[in-house]
Amino acid sequence: MKSGDKLPDDHHIIRRIPFAKLRKDENDNIIGVLFEAFKLRHNEQTLSATYLEYFPGSKKEQIKRAVWAIRASNLSVTSRSGFAIGNVNAIHTACKNRNHKIRIVYEPEDDNKAHSSVRRLPRDDTDLLELLAAETWSELVLNKDIKPGEAPAPPFPASQT
Amino acid sequence: MSELGTIIHKAGNPIFPLLNLPTYTGSKDTTSLVGVLTRIVASTRPSTMNQSKELAYSSNAITLEEQLYNSRANCKLKIASVAMHLNQDWRTRFFMQLDNLLDINEWDEDDQPVTDDSFSTLLRLLLSIRPKRRPGLGATSNGHIIATWTSGKNRLTIECLPGDQIRWIVFSSIDDYKESAVGQTSLDRITDVLGPYQPEQWFDR
Known part of the structure; x- marks a missing residue:
């Protein structure tokens, strides 16, 4: 797999969500993700994520390794951070249903060889972002629930080793 | 001037540099209320902040930690100004939510407080x-x-x-x-x- 290749439909991406963009109840229990977690900043052209199937093992093992890779990257992962997981095809479909033709591609970076990008995500479709947060890209893992540790992603995807 | 505005104009209080308000000397009641507000604000102060950092509030050299402190303080002062409409338990728990939300240890440094x-x-x-x-x-x-x-x-x-x-x-x-x-x-x-x-x-x- 080379940089810019589209991710397979049945694969997944995982995105770090800071505490301020997690959905909480009135007692600060984390119960989900806010639409804002998927909103592009003014200086961003693509939405960053990490390619889950880049890592070997069961889904649980892949999640652990992906979180360890994110912790080892330049991103700040705090004790109350979370990670949202979404299926590539489901994200494509949700966007397509609202007339947005996005691309989800493998795009390794120096600090995270498993990095992926969501391209052409609209900046101003709050309805779509809420759908992603509520249903499509909403499987949530909390940082505190992942075993302590960090390790950079290996140089090549599991499928190529 | 609003009630809160009157209260927080008391001179010599550490919250004033945050609010950039002119000097005011008030009554005994006002002094007492300022004490309450000061304790509210002090409860939000990061333990790592030292005196030199506090002095920074009167200058333009504002770090992210200081911005978050200011944001928390201002939010709590606004709540205090309508305290009579919110019961104490509600306010206490809401303050805790604000403390957690605007915690420097959790805040994304690219985000504006x-x-x-x-x-x-x-x-x-x-x-x-x-x-x-x-x-x-x-x-x-x-x-x-x-x-x-x-x-x-x-x-x-x-x-x-x-x-x-x-x-x-x-x-x-x-x-x-x-x-x-x-x-x-x-x-x-x-x-x-x-x-x-x-x-x-x-x-x-």
Whole structure:
């Protein structure tokens, strides 16, 4: 797999969500993700994520390794951070249903060889972002629930080793 | 001048540099209230801040930690100014939510702390709808506070914009039937626009 290749439909991406963009109840229990977690900043052209199937093992093992890779990257992962997981095809479909033709591609970076990008995500479709947060890209893992540790992603995807 | 404005004009109090207000010398009652407000603000002060950092409040050299401190302090002062409308337990728990939201250890350094104008809109929203349940709190990257209420799979999300404007998002899911709606309106219209979505499911439980 080379940089810019589209991710397979049945694969997944995982995105770090800071505490301020997690959905909480009135007692600060984390119960989900806010639409804002998927909103592009003014200086961003693509939405960053990490390619889950880049890592070997069961889904649980892949999640652990992906979180360890994110912790080892330049991103700040705090004790109350979370990670949202979404299926590539489901994200494509949700966007397509609202007339947005996005691309989800493998795009390794120096600090995270498993990095992926969501391209052409609209900046101003709050309805779509809420759908992603509520249903499509909403499987949530909390940082505190992942075993302590960090390790950079290996140089090549599991499928190529 | 508002009651809060009068209270916080007392000279020599450490909160004044935050608020950039002129000097005022008040009555004994005022002095007492200033003490209460000062303790509220002091309770939010990061333990790592030292005197030299406190002095920075009177200059333009504001670090992120100081910005978050200012934001927390200003939010709490605004709440204190309407304390008579909120019971003590509600206020105490809401303060804790603000402390957690604006915690330097959790804050994304690329995000702007919650702005005064946005928080004012939230406070007026809460005083307008008087929910029995406090909202969950979040924030946008550009300093707007977000209030959320969740009832099962039914979600209400309100982004508080400056000037009593709000962006509201309803997402409901009943069996396989899903409904969503988004809009922007002024504060005085919020009960009207949320009416069809049975807002009591979020506010009254």
